[in-house]
Amino acid sequence: GEDVEQSLFLSVREGDSSVINCTYTDSSSTYLYWYKQEPGAGLQLLTYIFSNMDMKQDQRLTVLLNKKDKHLSLRIADTQTGDSAIYFCAFQEGAGSYQLTFGKGTKLSVIP
């Protein structure tokens, strides 16, 4: 099965960029996702990238995929206090699978 690693904590100053990293082992993942979980809330899908893409940009969010190194990152530009949350990377296991495998989550703290 998939093994997914994320650093547990990240602290940035308001207005700076945040980069959250994720490494994975299964190269057959078709879609790779980033979810945000605010305190006491469920998961909100932020963005996703298809495995044949290297980069995807969506407003303040940039996703980079390095398939050779099996590395996925999420960059948040101009980080705001409202971005404070836990961010999970998730992978669809195989092209036809419905199952997602999640990383342990990175807690982003934004310092005003």
Add this chain to the structure above:
Amino acid sequence: SAVISQKPSRDICQRGTSLTIQCQVDSQVTMMFWYRQQPGQSLTLIATANQGSEATYESGFVIDKFPISRPNLTFSTLTVSNMSPEDSSIYLCSVKGQRKAFFGQGTRLTVV
């Protein structure tokens, strides 16, 4: 996108009792998924629920402990039976569209 409503949003239960969590989707979906998120941990898939058939449980989860109902294409329930403090977690239901997985807001369960 799909809108998923979960009830209750939180509960505090006595050990040895059972709690049934409801999940309502605003559109018809073939497969619904139940996840568990233990404190400080990532999400773990409990089972996949198809309408009209028995749920498929992941390793480490059994039907006697987590019975699931799926009476129609928009609704499912998960029961946490004979609860112990180790069952204290957030339980989330999820549906998957063509490319994206959507989650309910979760049920935060505390067993005392």
